[in-house]
Each structure stands twice: as structure tokens, then as C-alpha cells.
Amino acid sequence: MVLVAMTVAVAGPPAHADPVTGPPGSVVEVGQLDPAAMLPGAAEGYRVVYRTTDHHGAGRLSSGAVYVPPGPVPDRGWPVVSYAHGTIGLADGCEPSTVGGLAEEGAYMDRWLRRGYAVVATDYAGLGTPGELAYLDGVAAGHGVVDMVRAGRAAMPELSPRWVVAGLSQGGHAALHTAHLATSYAPELDYRGAVSLAPPTNLEQVFPFAGPGVPNFGVAGLTKFTLFTMVGLADARPDLDIPSRLSPRGRELATLATQVCTVEVGRRIGKMQVGELFSRPIDDLRPALADYIGVPTFGYDRPVLIGQGAVDLVVPMPLTLLFAQQLASANTRFDLRLYPSADHIGVLAASFDDAAAVVDGLVS
Incomplete structure (x- = not known):
């Protein structure tokens, strides 16, 4: 394999004064992956720090991993799966390219490697790089996935240059945004399609109801995901004064969310209901939330495969079915696959063979 020597440096956040100056996708640093982040099916693995852009086009730094399969390089190069991970937290030190990610996601990426794809996997800007992670900011995440x-x-x-995007949960949301902007944002690449698994959609319709006293309605992790979204929105839109809308306990947890990973945040939340995060209603945030997390229902110019587990309690199937109905109403072509026995994480394994068959056809 040929590693571009001019970019080689010790992996980690860059130290020079203005690292975000430069074109999106340009590399600031690259180095060997820590063994914790390596995949068994990879012949080589590297951690890169690269430039990307936020929701409004301002420069940011992101990091991520590059995995290359074994064997001779194909004549047209390794086709690429750009993987977008699910929720692992907002704090530096949680980024998969440093500490590794969810085991099931690692196994999923490994299956693509063993099928002959290179895999690149963004951490998202602000996770292990300067600034805050704009959690569920779809446009920012889409930029990061493409620039990876x-x-x-x-x-x-x-x-x-032939590539597809795949992602789960937070990453499924990112995959849809990536699919919407990929060809216009990076016309020099050859984007072929998207695999979006358990994507949270229509949350801009749900979250505004999360004022004082509102329960979780049986949605697993709703308090945590709402908290993470409020932290991201507070950073992206300081004019909204999100902290003033949070209860004392909500503000305490918002601070904690930027310091520890998702498992610890979930432990500290315990059985707390989403309404306990807030001191007053947030229904006036609907337009801001629509801009921040809303998923487009039209404008996709390449195939989109959506996978959903029927027993998913994190992203319940009715939300995905509603989104599918919205896509159909907008005359958007898509392929929805439902997996009767799959939960939120289980959809990774349940959907792989279907996804692989579709992707193989797209990149051939």
C-alpha cells in the first residue's frame, strides 16, 4: 500500500495555529491506528485528522479511521464504504478511531472489508477534535462523511473514487444527509448510494413536546438522545439560550455529557424521564430543530436502502414507516427492508446480506 508521505505525522489533534485552513477533505495528520481501533479483517489501518465543514460551511477538523482489506489492489482501486457510527457520546476520548467503537459496528465494518471494500469511518467533527460535536446536525455529519x-x-x-455510505442510528441519520448532498458537495467523487439503518427521523416533530412533565413513551434512551441534541443545538445556536430552558438536573447532565461517553451518561440518567431535563416548554424550538436535525424527503439522486428492525425500541418502527410514507409522497425512490426479529443493534447483522447484494451491484 502507498501512504502519502507528505501527510504523515503523529495521530491526534494538530498543534499548529490555523489547522482548518484548506480544502474540505484535505489531510492534516495521519498515523497508525491504536490496536483498540483496529479491525481483524484489515490488512492496514490508519487514523487521519482532516478538514471538513460545519452546517454553514465554516471550517472544522474531524478525525476518523481508514481500513484497507488484504490482497492485491483491484485495477480500479478499492471501492469504499464510508461508515457513519451510532451514538457513542459527545466527549473527547469516545471517538472510535482512538478507542474503538461498538463491537457490533466493528463486526459490521469487518464484513465489508472481507468482501473486498476499503472502509473509512469518520468520528464526526468535535469528537476527539477541537470544538463540540454537533449531535444529529445532519448537514455537518454529511459533510464529515463525504470528507472522510x-x-x-x-x-x-x-x-x-467509487463509494457508498452506510450508517446505523445517529449514523443512519448521517447517511441520509450524506445521500442528499454527496454528489453536489463532492462532484469529483463517484458516489453510488446509501445504506441507512434505523435512522432517527421526524425528531423535529417529537422533541418539541419534550417539556416539563413529559414521559418517555416507552422509547429507550429518549432522555439521553434529547439531552445530546440539546447540547449540540446549544453550541450551534447560542442565540437560542438552551441552558436557560434546562432544569438544574438537565444542566448538570449537559455538562456531564461533554465529559464522559454514552454508557456512563445513560447510567447517570437512569430512569429519568425526558421532561425532567427541562424547566419550561421548548415547542418554540420547532423551526430551529427542523433546520438542525430534519431529514430531507426528496432530492436523492442515487439509490437509498433503509433497514429497520421491527422490535427496535430506540428508533421505533412507526417512525421509520412514517418517513417511508413521506418519501413516497415526495415521489422519492427508495428501498425499505424490515427485519421482524431485529432490534436496534441487531439490524446491522440482519440487513448485511441484503445491503451487500445492493452495494455490489452499485459499485460494479
Whole structure:
């Protein structure tokens, strides 16, 4: 494999004064992955720090991992799966390219490697790099996913410009946004399609009801995901004064969310209901939330495969069915696959063979 020597440095946040100056997808640093973040099916693995842009086009730094399968490089280079991970937290030190991610997500990426795809996997800007992670900011995440492909190819020219995006949960949301902007944002690449698993959609309709006294309605993790969204929105839109809308306990947890990973945040939340995060209603945030987390229902110019587990309690199936109905009403072409026995994480394994068959056809 050829690693571009001019980009080699010790992996980690850059130290020079203005690292975000430069084109999106350009590499700031690249180095070997820590063994904790390596995948068993990878012949090589690298951690990169690269430039990307936020929701409004301002420069940010992100990091991520590049994995290359074993064997000779195909004549047209390794086709690329750009993977967008699910929720692991907002704090530095949680980023998968440093500490590894969810085991099931690692196994999923490994299956793509063993099928002959290179895998690039963003951490998202602000997770292990300067600034806050804009949790569920779809446009920012989409930029980061696309720019991860650019960065991977800049570091390793053996990667093909042919690529698809795949993601779970938070990453499924990111995959849809990536699918919506990929060809216009990076016309020099050859984007072929998207695999979006358990994507949270229509949350801009749900979250505004999360004022004082509102329960979780049986949605697993709703308090945590709402908290993370409020933290991200507070950073993206300081004019909204999100902290003033939070209860004392909500403000305490918002601070904690930027210091520890998702498992510890969930432990500290315990059985707390979403309404306990707030001191007053937030229904006036609906327009801001629509801009921040809303998922487009039209404008997709490449195939979109959506996978949903029927027993998912984190992203309940009715939300995904509603989104599918909205896509259909907008005359958007898509492929929805339902998996009767799959839960939120289980949809990764349940959907893989279907996704692989679709993706193989798209990149051939």
C-alpha cells in the first residue's frame, strides 16, 4: 500500500495555529491506528485528522479511521464504504478511531472489508477534535462523511473514487444527509448510494413536546438522545439560550455529557424521564430543530436502502414507516427492508446480506 508521505505525522489533534485552513477533505495528520481501533479483517489501518465543514460551511477538523482489506489492489482501486457510527457520546476520548467503537459496528465494518471494500469511518467533527460535536446536525455529519472519503483517498491513493455510505442510528441519520448532498458537495467523487439503518427521523416533530412533565413513551434512551441534541443545538445556536430552558438536573447532565461517553451518561440518567431535563416548554424550538436535525424527503439522486428492525425500541418502527410514507409522497425512490426479529443493534447483522447484494451491484 502507498501512504502519502507528505501527510504523515503523529495521530491526534494538530498543534499548529490555523489547522482548518484548506480544502474540505484535505489531510492534516495521519498515523497508525491504536490496536483498540483496529479491525481483524484489515490488512492496514490508519487514523487521519482532516478538514471538513460545519452546517454553514465554516471550517472544522474531524478525525476518523481508514481500513484497507488484504490482497492485491483491484485495477480500479478499492471501492469504499464510508461508515457513519451510532451514538457513542459527545466527549473527547469516545471517538472510535482512538478507542474503538461498538463491537457490533466493528463486526459490521469487518464484513465489508472481507468482501473486498476499503472502509473509512469518520468520528464526526468535535469528537476527539477541537470544538463540540454537533449531535444529529445532519448537514455537518454529511459533510464529515463525504470528507472522510476525500481524506482516505488523499492518504491512500489505492482507494477508488467509487463509494457508498452506510450508517446505523445517529449514523443512519448521517447517511441520509450524506445521500442528499454527496454528489453536489463532492462532484469529483463517484458516489453510488446509501445504506441507512434505523435512522432517527421526524425528531423535529417529537422533541418539541419534550417539556416539563413529559414521559418517555416507552422509547429507550429518549432522555439521553434529547439531552445530546440539546447540547449540540446549544453550541450551534447560542442565540437560542438552551441552558436557560434546562432544569438544574438537565444542566448538570449537559455538562456531564461533554465529559464522559454514552454508557456512563445513560447510567447517570437512569430512569429519568425526558421532561425532567427541562424547566419550561421548548415547542418554540420547532423551526430551529427542523433546520438542525430534519431529514430531507426528496432530492436523492442515487439509490437509498433503509433497514429497520421491527422490535427496535430506540428508533421505533412507526417512525421509520412514517418517513417511508413521506418519501413516497415526495415521489422519492427508495428501498425499505424490515427485519421482524431485529432490534436496534441487531439490524446491522440482519440487513448485511441484503445491503451487500445492493452495494455490489452499485459499485460494479
